[in-house]
Amino acid sequence: MPSLFEKIEPLLFAVEKPARYVGGELGAQSPTHGAGIVSWLLAYPDTYEIGLPNQGLQILYEIINERADAAAERTYAPWTDMERSMRAEGIELFSVENHLPAHEFDIIAFNLSAELTYTNLLNMLDLGRIPMRTEHRGANDTIVVAGGHCTYNPEPLADFLDAVVLGDGEEVVSEITEVVGRWRVISAADRHRVILHRALAQIPGVYVPSLYRPLFDGPIQVGLEILDPAAPSVVEKRTVADLGEWPYPMNQLVPLTEVVHDRLNVEVFRGCTRGCRFCQAGMITRPVRERPAAQVAEMVARGIERTGYDEVTLTSLSTADFSDIEGIVTGIVDDPAHGGRVSVSLPSLRVDAFTVGTAAKIQQVKRTGLTFAPEGGTWRMRKVINKLISDDDLFAAVDAAFSQGWRRVKLYFLIGLPTETDDDVLGIARLGQRCVEIGRQYHQNVTVSASVGGFVPKPQTPFQWHGQDTTEELTRKVNLLRGAAKATRGLQIRWHEPAATAAEGIVSRGDRRLGAVLEQVWRSGGTFQEWSEHFDLSKFTQALEDHGLSMEDYTTRVRDVDEVLPWDHLSAGLHKDFLVGEYHDSIAEVGVEDCRWTPCYDCGACTTFGIEHVVASNEPPAGGSQGTGQGLDLGVPVPVSLGRPGG
Amino acid sequence: MRQIPARMRVRYTKTGRIRYTSQRDNARAWERALRRARLPVAYSEGFSPRPLLSFSLALPTGCESQAEYTDLRFGHAPEGAADFEVGTSWDEGDVNEIAHRLGELLPEGLDVISACSLLGSEGSLQEEVTSCSWIVEVAGMGATELTERVESLLGAAHVPIERVRKAKKVTDDLRPSVLSLTMEGQGASPGALRLRAELATKPRGVRPAELLGGIDPTLTLVRASRTAQWIEVEGGRLEPLTADGRLLGTTAPQATECGR
Numbered sequence A: 001m002p003s004l005f006e007k008i009e010p011l012l013f014a015v016e017k018p019a020r021y022v023g024g025e026l027g028a029q030s031p032t033h034g035a036g037i038v039s040w041l042l043a044y045p046d047t048y049e050i051g052l053p054n055q056g057l058q059i060l061y062e063i064i065n066e067r068a069d070a071a072a073e074r075t076y077a078p079w080t081d082m083e084r085s086m087r088a089e090g091i092e093l094f095s096v097e098n099h100l101p102a103h104e105f106d107i108i109a110f111n112l113s114a115e116l117t118y119t120n121l122l123n124m125l126d127l128g129r130i131p132m133r134t135e136h137r138g139a140n141d142t143i144v145v146a147g148g149h150c151t152y153n154p155e156p157l158a159d160f161l162d163a164v165v166l167g168d169g170e171e172v173v174s175e176i177t178e179v180v181g182r183w184r185v186i187s188a189a190d191r192h193r194v195i196l197h198r199a200l201a202q203i204p205g206v207y208v209p210s211l212y213r214p215l216f217d218g219p220i221q222v223g224l225e226i227l228d229p230a231a232p233s234v235v236e237k238r239t240v241a242d243l244g245e246w247p248y249p250m251n252q253l254v255p256l257t258e259v260v261h262d263r264l265n266v267e268v269f270r271g272c273t274r275g276c277r278f279c280q281a282g283m284i285t286r287p288v289r290e291r292p293a294a295q296v297a298e299m300v301a302r303g304i305e306r307t308g309y310d311e312v313t314l315t316s317l318s319t320a321d322f323s324d325i326e327g328i329v330t331g332i333v334d335d336p337a338h339g340g341r342v343s344v345s346l347p348s349l350r351v352d353a354f355t356v357g358t359a360a361k362i363q364q365v366k367r368t369g370l371t372f373a374p375e376g377g378t379w380r381m382r383k384v385i386n387k388l389i390s391d392d393d394l395f396a397a398v399d400a401a402f403s404q405g406w407r408r409v410k411l412y413f414l415i416g417l418p419t420e421t422d423d424d425v426l427g428i429a430r431l432g433q434r435c436v437e438i439g440r441q442y443h444q445n446v447t448v449s450a451s452v453g454g455f456v457p458k459p460q461t462p463f464q465w466h467g468q469d470t471t472e473e474l475t476r477k478v479n480l481l482r483g484a485a486k487a488t489r490g491l492q493i494r495w496h497e498p499a500a501t502a503a504e505g506i507v508s509r510g511d512r513r514l515g516a517v518l519e520q521v522w523r524s525g526g527t528f529q530e531w532s533e534h535f536d537l538s539k540f541t542q543a544l545e546d547h548g549l550s551m552e553d554y555t556t557r558v559r560d561v562d563e564v565l566p567w568d569h570l571s572a573g574l575h576k577d578f579l580v581g582e583y584h585d586s587i588a589e590v591g592v593e594d595c596r597w598t599p600c601y602d603c604g605a606c607t608t609f610g611i612e613h614v615v616a617s618n619e620p621p622a623g624g625s626q627g628t629g630q631g632l633d634l635g636v637p638v639p640v641s642l643g644r645p646g647g
Numbered sequence B: 001m002r003q004i005p006a007r008m009r010v011r012y013t014k015t016g017r018i019r020y021t022s023q024r025d026n027a028r029a030w031e032r033a034l035r036r037a038r039l040p041v042a043y044s045e046g047f048s049p050r051p052l053l054s055f056s057l058a059l060p061t062g063c064e065s066q067a068e069y070t071d072l073r074f075g076h077a078p079e080g081a082a083d084f085e086v087g088t089s090w091d092e093g094d095v096n097e098i099a100h101r102l103g104e105l106l107p108e109g110l111d112v113i114s115a116c117s118l119l120g121s122e123g124s125l126q127e128e129v130t131s132c133s134w135i136v137e138v139a140g141m142g143a144t145e146l147t148e149r150v151e152s153l154l155g156a157a158h159v160p161i162e163r164v165r166k167a168k169k170v171t172d173d174l175r176p177s178v179l180s181l182t183m184e185g186q187g188a189s190p191g192a193l194r195l196r197a198e199l200a201t202k203p204r205g206v207r208p209a210e211l212l213g214g215i216d217p218t219l220t221l222v223r224a225s226r227t228a229q230w231i232e233v234e235g236g237r238l239e240p241l242t243a244d245g246r247l248l249g250t251t252a253p254q255a256t257e258c259g260r
Helices: A007-014 A055-066 A080-089 A114-128 A155-160 A174-184 A193-201 A280-286 A291-308 A325-334 A352-363 A379-384 A391-403 A424-440 A471-485 A496-509 A514-524 A538-544 A576-587 A630-634 B016-020 B024-035 B094-107 B143-155 B209-217
Strands: A038-042 A071-077 A108-113 A142-149 A164-165 A214-217 A218-224 A264-266 A313-314 A343-345 A370-375 A408-415 A447-452 A491-495 B003-005 B007-014 B053-055 B063-075 B084-086 B113-118 B129-137 B160-165 B168-173 B178-186 B193-200 B220-233 B236-237
Touching: A007 A080, A007 B220, A038 A055, A038 A174, A055 A080, A055 A108, A055 A174, A080 A325, A108 A114, A108 A174, A114 A155, A114 A496, A114 A514, A114 B143, A114 B220, A155 A514, A164 A174, A164 A193, A174 A193, A214 A343, A264 A291, A264 B168, A291 A313, A291 A325, A291 B024, A325 A343, A325 A352, A352 A391, A370 A391, A379 A424, A391 A408, A391 A424, A408 A424, A408 A471, A424 A447, A424 A471, A424 A491, A447 A471, A447 A496, A471 A491, A471 A496, A496 A514, A496 A538, A514 A538, B007 B094, B016 B063, B024 B053, B024 B094, B129 B209, B143 B178, B143 B209, B160 B209, B178 B209, B193 B209, B209 B220
Parallel strands: A038 A071, A038 A108, A108 A142, A142 A164, A264 A313, A313 A343, A370 A408, A408 A447, A447 A491, B003 B084, B063 B220
Antiparallel strands: A214 A218, B007 B063, B007 B113, B053 B063, B129 B193, B129 B220, B160 B168, B178 B193, B220 B236
């Protein structure tokens, strides 16, 4: 394969952040390609600085490159200035290692983490000179694959993807490599794409959209036709049972230029059973699988020594829940080799004073703001969404933060949640005001910032049937909240653009008809839609209208629980009656406890796959309502449902 | 434990792909390398302590250099965190060894050339450097025309150029900053012509792109390489640290030979 670097280099003086395009990271590999080697191009459909830190791609990068029969390079979406130059000079999408053209790879595999990046995926295929629609690809064209959280409803991109991976990718990349390796050596005359598609569909966790045809009646999908006997009626996700067997990435990439999350990242567990009903990640990644503490310690120590980073983030969906989290962080902070210069950050703090105490201990080195996510403004709302944090626990956590020196506290909320009233929205301002008052007892000037995002219902969650708020309603609620917060000095309200929430909502629960819509959005220049300077809702509404579809049918329409959903044939293991039961419980304001420490609710995640939670300690964390629930008697009593009624 | 001086100066290059990184990226690469080298780096105070590093004039993103400088400061490190301690009985050979160890830990293209201990009385690189030598390759104009433009710039009393400073457009006179400028013919890059220039850094530095703006705004920059930085000393000019490790160019009276 020919390197494009000589053609790329003359463009680099004139573009913003040219380091995005040159590779050279510590840990980057320089694989050799050739006969008998299946080549992967791992792609992130956003800029280099957003995509590089993606741990999923870094894990697969190492696993693929360890294989003698495979090689992996990486690519990211070129920013608009670079894209213009590349198109003007006839340069195709390239890898950052050897600067090889995308269409020379056997497989291009995208990580899908956000709906608004979908048009970037289309743009990258076009820029890579890979036929955009699966039906137009021939025997020698690159195979287009996607993985990541958004693939639990890949239907909006189904027309463009040869295969979609559900769940953990550690094992499945090897199985795909072997299938593609065998397909590649079939003689050209017989190498039909459908042979590949059938073979891929035999791999557990791999969904091949071209083998299925959805049926529509008016605004809704009414069925799904399976076009090939090789295609399973339901594709189940893949789950790695023991994270300890996969200590990746072993050589985290250290980029030459600044990126987001620019520090050592060590994944301490996968999965979350807190059961927040709005949270797709918590639903689709079950059960909880902790990495052995000794392995965490070793990965941190080796990572710090190898990279020179002075900050490590212990990643997971709820890191404070890791068994003996205190022991782990103390071990890192007190390691003499670090000389007191290495700080630890926890991406998500549990809301209780105990956790703040730990945070104070570990952030002696660098102390930034503290962030809590109560998500709902009232206890009623938090029971609906099953985020069981009492007001008192939030106040105790905030009190602990201010008393231990912090002056800035950030709170995350959602609006547009099921059953939400104006009082629930105003509750956000009331909580914020109380937090400011608490802070004033310790400091003259404190800042409490409440970030408010519009809720987008996600597939494979109990809220997948919920009607999203209109942009007008979200705007009204934001204004209501801003009005209520105005009088409190030190309380800042920040909000996510409601129009972007609408666009995300269209795609989140979209069906296969959105393929043509996304293609039109892309053709009208709609790339980088998650960047506010490029976002344009009218491109989406226009494209929907041109295809006889409406935004309301996808976003604000309440689905019937018996309606066929476009992702019904894709499974994260969760039983539909569990999701329906949770949906009904939410309307009835009934919360459920974390199943790590309480009886099983039979959601299906463990039983479907014959796996279990992997936790080092069966003891729930001490203190606070997010622990065993002993804090809950401080607030309104919560009726806890154990098991489904009648089930 | 082996001793090292409290301060040292390192001369290094910035060539190859890493030239597309910014000065800020460069500083971060140094910080990571220093931590990996287990050196007792001195840190700033405050909520967000940073290693005390000082660099010479920022190299514009995309430009190469044969003559970059960093002054390092060392202090007390907790037990077990470093392999060296600050003292007065160090070996200048160790200074070189440390610098080359750092060079191995820095990304490819940041290559250490030489190093020297500092007394502490030397001025900062930012203050002391008075001019830089550049080789600039340009495209967009024939050789005869470019030679004429160069001569016309040198003959002019004032060469106004527009720059953006603190988000405001300002007009500066480029002419006093151009200490020398020659057109040398074909460059190494295909189709490019090569200019050699010495550009003053006071009152503020001139970037190669700004020089081109003063010669002719239609010129495009193909390649630029800083070949030297200079400190004016009693009418002559010397480098802050030579490639063979001699600390010659500083206005500090007693520091003329390797710090001690």
